[in-house]
Amino acid sequence: MLYCEECLYPNTKPDLIFQNGICNACINFKNRKYIDWNKRKDELINIFKKYKSEDNNNWDCIIPVSGGKDSTFQVYKILKLGYNPLCVISSTCHLSDIGRYNIENLKKIGVDMIEFTANKKIRKKLNTIGLETVGDISWPEHISIFTIPVIFAVKFNIKLIIWGENSQNEYGGPASSVDNNILDRNWLENFGGLIGLRESDIVMLSDNSIKENELIPYRYPSDDDIKRVGVTGLFLGYYFFWNGIGNAIISQSLGMKTYESFVEGSSCNYENLDNYQTGIHDYFKYLKFGFGRASDIVNNQIRRNIISREDGLEIVKNHDGKFPSHYLDKNLKEILDYIDMNEEEFIKICDSFTNKQIFKTDDNGELLKINNKPILLNEII
Numbered sequence: 001m002l003y004c005e006e007c008l009y010p011n012t013k014p015d016l017i018f019q020n021g022i023c024n025a026c027i028n029f030k031n032r033k034y035i036d037w038n039k040r041k042d043e044l045i046n047i048f049k050k051y052k053s054e055d056n057n058n059w060d061c062i063i064p065v066s067g068g069k070d071s072t073f074q075v076y077k078i079l080k081l082g083y084n085p086l087c088v089i090s091s092t093c094h095l096s097d098i099g100r101y102n103i104e105n106l107k108k109i110g111v112d113m114i115e116f117t118a119n120k121k122i123r124k125k126l127n128t129i130g131l132e133t134v135g136d137i138s139w140p141e142h143i144s145i146f147t148i149p150v151i152f153a154v155k156f157n158i159k160l161i162i163w164g165e166n167s168q169n170e171y172g173g174p175a176s177s178v179d180n181n182i183l184d185r186n187w188l189e190n191f192g193g194l195i196g197l198r199e200s201d202i203v204m205l206s207d208n209s210i211k212e213n214e215l216i217p218y219r220y221p222s223d224d225d226i227k228r229v230g231v232t233g234l235f236l237g238y239y240f241f242w243n244g245i246g247n248a249i250i251s252q253s254l255g256m257k258t259y260e261s262f263v264e265g266s267s268c269n270y271e272n273l274d275n276y277q278t279g280i281h282d283y284f285k286y287l288k289f290g291f292g293r294a295s296d297i298v299n300n301q302i303r304r305n306i307i308s309r310e311d312g313l314e315i316v317k318n319h320d321g322k323f324p325s326h327y328l329d330k331n332l333k334e335i336l337d338y339i340d341m342n343e344e345e346f347i348k349i350c351d352s353f354t355n356k357q358i359f360k361t362d363d364n365g366e367l368l369k370i371n372n373k374p375i376l377l378n379e380i381i
């Protein structure tokens with residue numbers, strides 16, 4: 001594995017591109033200083049002039065929200081610009097207590113909100129299918145986060161959807177995607193987290209235990225419907241300088257609760273607070289690519305000169321890839337019970353998705369682990 005010379009991203013990270021030893025998440029961040037943010041803000045205001053409800057009989061836009069730091073910030077910004085959004089929540093796979101608190105907090109800010117909860121029995125089956133087939137327990141959540149707001153935009157005839165950051169700019173991605181300001185079906189299919197598993201595969205993978213009409217929440221509306229309404233999805237991160245830490249501070253000032261310590265497997269206390277399964281999701285990222293959520297957070301902080309690469313490295317070594325024995329204080333057994341899986345089955349799936357080209361094995365090809373955490377072949381330097 002090779003690492004970016006400025007941050008701690010490895011070249012195993014999907015879609016990340018390196019130029020002269022530096023990853024394009026770092027390059028994109030540096031390029032932001034050349035952006036005229038006032039001009040971008042004016043662009044957004046002009047877009048709203050076109051899309052704002054003229055007769056005040058409909059909402060001006062949809063904001064997909066979770067109650068977390070970024071969506072609370074999105075709501076704050078759009079309200080400050082004087083628009084009337086309809087907030088849409090697609091419930092997480094296993095909503096945490098703190099996640100519930102933050103949803104209720106967001107409602108208090110003063111917006112209309114729809115909270116959509118997909119059939120939980122089906123969702124649990126999809127968690128298992130996602131974990132077993134592509135090593136991603138959060139597959140259904142990542143899909144429905146994108147489909148539900150678009151479904152409601154079509155149903156309610158709302159043209160504009162205001163998404164948060166473009167993850168391809170913030171965390172690195174192909175050049176064509178980095179400066180993109182539009183989230184559409186094409187972006188979703190390439191970068192939205194489908195990772196090779198499509199909604200159309202599910203009926204077959206479930207041995208017909210899931211029916212087609214039970215997958216409505218996971219289906220992006222048809223091109224015809226989107227065209228008829230004229231739905232356009234924009235990234236707010238294109239129009240405002242995006243700063244997760246700043247967003248967290250603003251959201252806390254508006255009442256958002258954080259966790260009492262670093263979130264398990266991460267290196268901050270202000271994000272990924274709303275789903276007990278996220279610890280499993282992040283652990284699998286480590287097993288597949290050799291880096292976890294702690295790296296994402298630390299890298300953002302290194303780019304912003306909040307901590308040095310050297311100190312960040314220590315944090316990453318201590319927090320990335322920890323076995324998810326608990327998450328947000330709920331223990332793994334309870335988290336697995338929720339999807340009818342036991343720890344033995346879980347570890348088998350973990351091992352089958354662990355990339356043996358980047359982790360140490362013994363002479364029999366068995367993975368070597370310390371506290372259930374596989375050991376990287378080469379240490380980060």
Ligand SMILES: [Zn+2]
Pocket residue numbers: 004005006007008009022023024025026027
């Ligand atoms: Zn980098």
